[in-house]
Structure formats: C-alpha cells, structure tokens
Amino acid sequence: MLKIFIDPGHGGTDPGAMANGLLEKYLTLAISLKIKSLLSQYENVQVKLSRETDKYLSLSARAKLANAWGADYFMSIHINAGGGTGFETFIHTNASNASVANQNVIHPEILIPLGFKDRGKKRANYLVLRETKMPTILTENGFIDNASDAAKLKQTDFIDKIAQGHVNGLVKAFGLKKKAQSTQPKKQPNTPERKLSGMKPNWKDWQWKEAAEIYKKARVKGILSSDEWEKKAAAKNLTFDEIEYLNLVLNGRLL
Ligand SMILES: [Zn+2]
Structure with missing residues (x-):
C-alpha cells in the first residue's frame, strides 16, 4: 500500500x-x-x-x-x-x-x-x-x-x-492502477449540464443585490480578501464559473 x-x-x-x-x-x-x-x-x-x-x-x-x-x-x-x-x-x-x-x-x-x-x-x-x-x-x-x-x-x-x-x-x-470497478457516481438524469465558461446567469436585480450583500459580509468576516467580488456582483458582472468558485469558498469546501 x-x-x-x-x-x-x-x-x-x-x-x-x-x-x-x-x-x-x-x-x-x-x-x-x-x-x-x-x-x-x-x-x-x-x-x-x-x-x-x-x-x-x-x-x-x-x-x-x-x-x-x-x-x-x-x-x-x-x-x-x-x-x-x-x-x-x-x-x-x-x-x-x-x-x-x-x-x-x-x-x-x-x-x-x-x-x-x-x-x-x-x-x-x-x-x-x-x-x-x-x-x-x-x-x-x-x-x-x-x-x-x-x-x-x-x-x-x-x-x-x-x-x-x-x-x-x-x-x-x-505506476498506480485504476480500480477495476469505477467508484465514480453515475450522472443523475436531472443534473443540469455544466454552464459554459464565461456565461453569466440571467438573474433579477434583487438576486444580484443579495449576492453583493453576501460577498460584502464574507469580506468583512475575512473569508474573501477584497471587495472585488462585491463590486462585480453589484455591477451584475459575475460568470457561472466565478459564482461556483465563490459558492465553494463560502459553503465550506474551501473552508
Ligand atoms: Zn505558500
């Protein structure tokens, strides 16, 4: 082993x-x-x-x-x-x-x-x-x-x-070998396809506002290091990739 x-x-x-x-x-x-x-x-x-x-x-x-x-x-x-x-x-x-x-x-x-x-x-x-x-x-x-x-x-x-x-x-x-039976979970039929890199969500004004609030709080708490994310959300300028990244940080995969 x-x-x-x-x-x-x-x-x-x-x-x-x-x-x-x-x-x-x-x-x-x-x-x-x-x-x-x-x-x-x-x-x-x-x-x-x-x-x-x-x-x-x-x-x-x-x-x-x-x-x-x-x-x-x-x-x-x-x-x-x-x-x-x-x-x-x-x-x-x-x-x-x-x-x-x-x-x-x-x-x-x-x-x-x-x-x-x-x-x-x-x-x-x-x-x-x-x-x-x-x-x-x-x-x-x-x-x-x-x-x-x-x-x-x-x-x-x-x-x-x-x-x-x-x-x-x-x-x-x-010289590692893959396990014979893949342990990777099968894709669920209802899982939406991953969005293309660079695409922005079609959010309503209040959703962008709420996102900006969340990133502001995260900055104050020291989880995010700058106000860049808050500004981008306020300008409705975040991509799916960036939101996914921020969600990972805030939801604890990175914490
Ligand atoms: Zn280092």
Whole structure:
C-alpha cells in the first residue's frame, strides 16, 4: 500500500499569499481535496492530508504528521507570489535520488496541461522538505499576484486541472492502477449540464443585490480578501464559473 501525504500550504491564521481577491490557503486546500478525491479511483494507495479544513499548522507539525504516518511520498501544494508568473517545483537541497526522479516525472505532468510558463525544477532548503524522512516535492502553481495567473486560478475547472496534473504525475511516478470497478457516481438524469465558461446567469436585480450583500459580509468576516467580488456582483458582472468558485469558498469546501 502506497502512502501519499498531501500538504495544503498555509491555513487558518496564516492565509499565505493574497492578491486579486484570492487567498493562497483556500486554493491549496481546494487542490489538495481534489487530489485526494481523484486518487480514490486508484488501487493500493492511501492518502492523508495535513489539513482538510481551514486551520493553522506549523511547518514542523506538517513534517511530523507525515513522518508519524510513515508516508512514502510527501507533496506540498502552494501558490506563488512576488511578481513572477508560471509554475515551478522544489525538492530539498540535498534531496534523495528518489526525490530527483519523482520531480523529473511529476513536474511536466502538472506543467504541460496548464500552459503555465516553466520556471523550472528547483532545489531549496525548505523546512517541510528538510524535516520529512521520505521523498518530497513542493509545487508552486502560478502567481496569485499576477493578473493572468490569478484569472486562471479563479476558475474551478483550472483548480481541478492542477489537481489532475498532480495525480497524473503520481500515477506515472508510482505506476498506480485504476480500480477495476469505477467508484465514480453515475450522472443523475436531472443534473443540469455544466454552464459554459464565461456565461453569466440571467438573474433579477434583487438576486444580484443579495449576492453583493453576501460577498460584502464574507469580506468583512475575512473569508474573501477584497471587495472585488462585491463590486462585480453589484455591477451584475459575475460568470457561472466565478459564482461556483465563490459558492465553494463560502459553503465550506474551501473552508
Ligand atoms: Zn505558500
């Protein structure tokens, strides 16, 4: 049984990077939960997350959890900031051969479908990479403070694509096989088709007003980081994708 430990960066009082109405801690959790759900379709693999809710954990607590669980591989998920663009991965400065080999396989599996600029396969003396006893990788999935990267990170489809890339990398690196009987639920006949990206709902004035109120409250409570969503709702300018993303944040999938 292969044990994969997924570490959603930041959480709780540590929001991570913040810009363009996005908080890193929610994005890393959404990606990590999706990775877990996708990996449930594979056999002989166990997945544990350092956190499944919006809570604070120190870096050494994350490493200790992975060590205590006896993880075979440690994957830490982050979103970058600081004025760049694109995707990069890190292994420890003195990484094992296994870490190097896994980075070589996993890095392109995530990068290529996303169409992000390749910032390269890197090394760093990060605590979670240093204090974990198993092979590790840390992924930086786009820049939250870059307008073009952030626009992508606001789409749930894109978040799912990042998660799928991590899973494809793990499948390739560890030779994972899909379970014989798919555990995916059958589509319900009455489920409406997913709306096309970029489409706006045909809401009444009061519905837009109510949405703006909800996003205003969420900002005051510190769930959303800026008034961008409130303004967009007031201007009747939200797409289905954006509303779906906000619903996920507010309804707790990201909390
Ligand atoms: Zn981070």
